[in-house]
Amino acid sequence: LFSVDLAPARNDEGAMVTWLSRAQQHRQVDFSYFHSNTQLLQGKLALTTATLSYTQRITQNTNIVGSVGEVATASNGTSDRHPVFMASLQHRFYSAPSFLLPGRHGIIQGHVFRDDDATAVFRDQPVISEVEVRLDDQRVTHTDARGFYAFRHVPYGVHRVEAKMQSADPFYYTTDSPATTDINNTVDFGVNFAKGQVFGYVINDAGAGIGNVAVELRGEKFTRRAITGGSGKFSFPGLPAGTYTVTTVPESYPAGYSLQALEQQQAVVDPGQPASVKFSAKAMRSISGKVLVYDNQALKTVPFPGATVHLKELSLEAKTGENGAFIFRSLPAGTYTIVVEHQGKEITRQIVLPTGPANIRDIELNAGTK
Numbered sequence: 001l002f003s004v005d006l007a008p009a010r011n012d013e014g015a016m017v018t019w020l021s022r023a024q025q026h027r028q029v030d031f032s033y034f035h036s037n038t039q040l041l042q043g044k045l046a047l048t049t050a051t052l053s054y055t056q057r058i059t060q061n062t063n064i065v066g067s068v069g070e071v072a073t074a075s076n077g078t079s080d081r082h083p084v085f086m087a088s089l090q091h092r093f094y095s096a097p098s099f100l101l102p103g104r105h106g107i108i109q110g111h112v113f114r115d116d117d118a119t120a121v122f123r124d125q126p127v128i129s130e131v132e133v134r135l136d137d138q139r140v141t142h143t144d145a146r147g148f149y150a151f152r153h154v155p156y157g158v159h160r161v162e163a164k165m166q167s168a169d170p171f172y173y174t175t176d177s178p179a180t181t182d183i184n185n186t187v188d189f190g191v192n193f194a195k196g197q198v199f200g201y202v203i204n205d206a207g208a209g210i211g212n213v214a215v216e217l218r219g220e221k222f223t224r225r226a227i228t229g230g231s232g233k234f235s236f237p238g239l240p241a242g243t244y245t246v247t248t249v250p251e252s253y254p255a256g257y258s259l260q261a262l263e264q265q266q267a268v269v270d271p272g273q274p275a276s277v278k279f280s281a282k283a284m285r286s287i288s289g290k291v292l293v294y295d296n297q298a299l300k301t302v303p304f305p306g307a308t309v310h311l312k313e314l315s316l317e318a319k320t321g322e323n324g325a326f327i328f329r330s331l332p333a334g335t336y337t338i339v340v341e342h343q344g345k346e347i348t349r350q351i352v353l354p355t356g357p358a359n360i361r362d363i364e365l366n367a368g369t370k
Contacts, residue, residue: 009039026063028055043076051084060137061092104156106183108135111147112163115174115190117222118238122188131189132164154183163189172238192238196269199235200277202228202248204257206333206355209233210281214252217267218245227252239269246277256357258282285353287311288327289363291320291340293370304342304367312337342367 014034021027030053038045053067069084112133114126127147134140135151136159143149151161162178165171174190181187202213209232217224217236226234236244247264259281267275291304303324310317311328313336318326331353338349347365 011037026055026057029053030055044074046072046074048072063090064088065090105153106156107150107152108154108159108161108181108183108185108187109148109150110161110187110189112143112149112165112189112191113147115192116195116238116240118174118190118192118224120174120190122190128165128191132166133189134162134164136160137162156183158182161187163191165189165191167193169193174238196239196241197235197237197274198239198244198246198267198269198277199233199274200246200279202232202234202279202281204281204283204355206283208355210253210257212252212254214249215279216247216249218247225249241269243268244275248279253281254357256284256359258284282330283333283355283357284329285331285333285358286327286329286360287331287336287338287351287353287363288325288359288361289338289365290324291326291365291367292324293342293367295370301366302370304370307340307342307367309365310339312339338363338365340365340367343369 012035014032016030016032018031019029030051032049032051034047034049036047038047049069049071051067051069053065055063055065057063065086065088067084067086070081071084072081073079111122112128112131113122114128116125127143129143129145129147131143131147131149132140133143133149135154139151141149141151158180159182160178160180163173165173171191171193174192175188177189179187179189198217200215202210202215204210209228209230211228211230211232213228213232213234215226215228215234217226219239219242224236226236228234244267245264246267248262250259250262253259262279262281265277265279267277269275291307291309292301293304294300295302303320303322305320305322305324307320307324307326308317309320309326311331313334314331316328318328320326333353333355336351336353338351340347345368347367349363349365351360351363353360
């Protein structure tokens with residue numbers, strides 16, 4: 001035996017207001033209100049709840065919460081009210097507590113080392129002692145004279161490990177810090193003290209940057225490679241003092257560039273002093289087309305051989321061939337006017353060459369009648 005209550009209509013309304021302090025305790029006050037009015041075939045049912053709660057941080061991952069509320073119901077002329085009180089202690093776990101997974105514990109360990117070559121891999125480089133290392137913002141240790149640290153009896157799960165390096169000299173991490181890891185893993189932290197650097201640009205003859213070009217830097221003990229950004233800029237930070245050879249990789253240039261004039265460059269790096277280099281590649285640009293005339297005898301448009309075509313801005317000229325074709329090569333970027341004269345008249349056409357490689361073809365100039 002069961003019964004079904006049908007509700008032809010139901011109206012709900014509610015609101016929530018939150019206040020959050022800016023203090024370190026992160027105090028928070030929340031007020032919520034909800035009212036529901038249901039029209040049943042047997043009558044009416046109303047439900048109203050109101051709750052006021054207060055939250056305050058005790059530690060980085062622990063909050064205390066207290067709330068007071070009231071629940072009111074009304075059904076067919078009968079009403080009822082109930083106060084509700086609650087207090088709770090909330091803690092955020094970064095891994096499963098040991099009482100849930102007994103015996104599932106391990107170790108997280110590693111080194112903090114000087115990564116002068118920015119390899120991001122620890123291979124017996126010089127180490128750094130007395131560096132603070134934090135596990136889940138709860139446990140703290142420091143590296144010993146060997147640059148080694150270890151957290152033992154770490155519960156099963158994914159953990160957050162962070163090195164807190166303090167130094168008057170500028171530096172950056174060559175590895176992730178903070179890093180995430182499971183138990184029984186090694187997490188090393190590489191530190192590169194910002195010494196000298198080499199930076200520069202790869203541009204074309206119009207001064208526009210060429211992106212995605214590979215640049216190689218070669219020193220006595222290592223070779224590095226960087227890729228240019230959209231502006232053509234590249235950089236090699238964290239370099240010890242010395243002389244370096246910088247080259248670009250021809251195969252990495254986009255199509256349409258002449259690379260014969262590119263040569264390797266030398267960069268001398270002093271501590272704290274950046275060195276800069278610049279590579280410029282010529283973009284290949286050309287304009288080609290045909291000069292046509294209308295042949296009154298043949299009653300059709302035909303090529304106009306032997307016509308002189310002028311490129312006004314550069315004072316260049318070209319003769320059309322038997323098929324009426326002309327071409328201007330190795331042009332810089334800019335706006336040009338093409339001119340052809342016939343029977344005392346000038347026929348002109350304006351062409352815009354972009355900063356990048358361009359081959360503008362099929363330009364037709366109609367010189368009139370023949």
